[in-house]
Amino acid sequence: MFERLPSNWMLALKSIGYWFWVIPVALLPLSYKLSLNSANPDAWAFLVPLVIFGLIPILDAIIGRDPANPDEVQQVPAMEQQSYYRWLTLASVAGLLGMLLWSGWILASYSAWSWVGQLGWVLSVGIIMGGIGITVAHELVHKDSALEQNAGGLLLAAVCYAGFKVEHVRGHHVHVSTPEDASSSRYGQSLYSFLPHAYKHNFLNAWKLEAERLKRKGLSPLSRHNELIWWYALSGVFLLGFTVAFGWLGALFFLGQSFVAFTLLEIVNYLEHYGLHRRKLDNGRYERTNPNHSWNSNYLLTNLFLFHLQRHSDHHAYAKRRYQVLRHYDESPQLPNGYAGMVVLALIPPLWFAVMNPRVRAYYAGEEHQLKAGQQAI
Template structure:
């Protein structure tokens, strides 16, 4: 039964394909799954169950489908554009549907593949990111994020007080530059030019050119324009989801990474459609651990559905007052070490937030749970 749960994102992807097959206003079907998942994830509630799965082949079939499928969805969109004159409204629906499939389920599936030791899986995971204009994403994620998480050096960790819009815009630029510079530094260590032909950015650009050439052959220039628009939507959307995984959490540089240094969103649909990317406390302790063996952190501060978090963060005061501040107050008082509390107090002050660490009732909760 646990294996079947992870066919949920395959079903979501199938609905998007069905929308392009039917055409007309049905092309909105893919993006409609976003609010539907937000409602379902909230109604069904949290899922703390440990998965009983041991067959890697069965577990990985939906991963591969959800990495390759969104790439093929672009060609379904291009085909629809070639056989039907879509209205502007319908083209917008197609762009959003394709872009959303590049976020969920593609990114969690690609993330799982490029964390594998199998070189073919890693390659497919990397180039699945054609859908988000970022075929070098694994460089910054594996080399940077997994080392710097919850510190000021981590571009995926938003400082307290930062709103979603500012974070997302900065993250798009910073993640791109980080990957380019890391690859250039690796080449220099080999005695090569930082822009040597073996720099992975050239392969990424070549893949992008081939991808758009094929889109043109299927649907013409309009397919290229809509495809690029969907890629841009997906790229910004993907960066925005990092905001909710690490927002405001503090770690002293060089200190061990604990389960407390990230947020988990343990809704049933968050876990299944994200291939456990929202249940990734253990993932940061062992990046090679397969998704279905990650254990939910029951002692962590419960967070709402990741879909609900995204919708709330579109209105920054709502996000900060209703979700972020209450969670971070608990984190400071119940989970942070003394050093982390000191750094957190500085961020709170810089953000203009209350000094909750020195409230009378706060003194009771300051016995930090070190190592969590």
């Protein structure tokens, strides 16, 4: 739909379109308002997942792909210096935390929902905190400034997944698409096999990496210098706050939305790297990470919702690039829909394998032995 627009026009439109993150957040109060005096209030609590995983994949297919890559010489240096993009992500942190607090209050005070409606509400909040919140946190923890680092850590603490701040940058980006990476799914591995392993090993790897960092500095891992202790303590403060403010229901709400949020993160990890791996060189090392080692999804609408997270190939090749200047590579392996549609597909393994396995095999055409090489256990 937009593929014939001049690049300058598209970049200008996208600078405004990154505010689309507000739309899923706004769906929450809309779903609450629609449930008031409704004959079926429980149904409206599921508005967010229905829109995101039902309507968005259809719109992605209709609206089509994002045609705009910024010019490396003329546009990228200027865009990287524009504080607008940085402050947009920081503004979303305040908005998301405010939404989280308001949502907890609604759950505790609204009596028209049965446990089904309450479950839908927790699911909705978790999807937003995982889809938008962790995406923003991901952008921020890759940056060097203390403000962005701490803002990203705050969002991760709000979903009890602070280990991502350490493991993703120091672990996943080092070992991506190798057997050593718990966030890189194997060819033929189902989502339900992948998730328990990812939960466990990403948590343990974060503590291991932080302990190694501190030991190199001659410091004890069990000290105030361990940032994971502080971030998980902050998660405990969140939990205590929701419990004191809203009772046991507030505690369940906070833990429930956290579980949904970090599960959605790991589902996205699953689809971003499924079946792809870096080849091992004669010297025993893996080839350098390049744009061919992650699945790319260049659908415009979800690109805007997720701050270009779907241009994942470029992100892994050049992790410090800010979201507004991430590029699409035609030669990267391409997903057939945006992330929302692919999440739905991943939840149904037979459909996932039917769609994705032929694409992985095509990627390794002529060197099919690589398919078995990539299935080594971690």
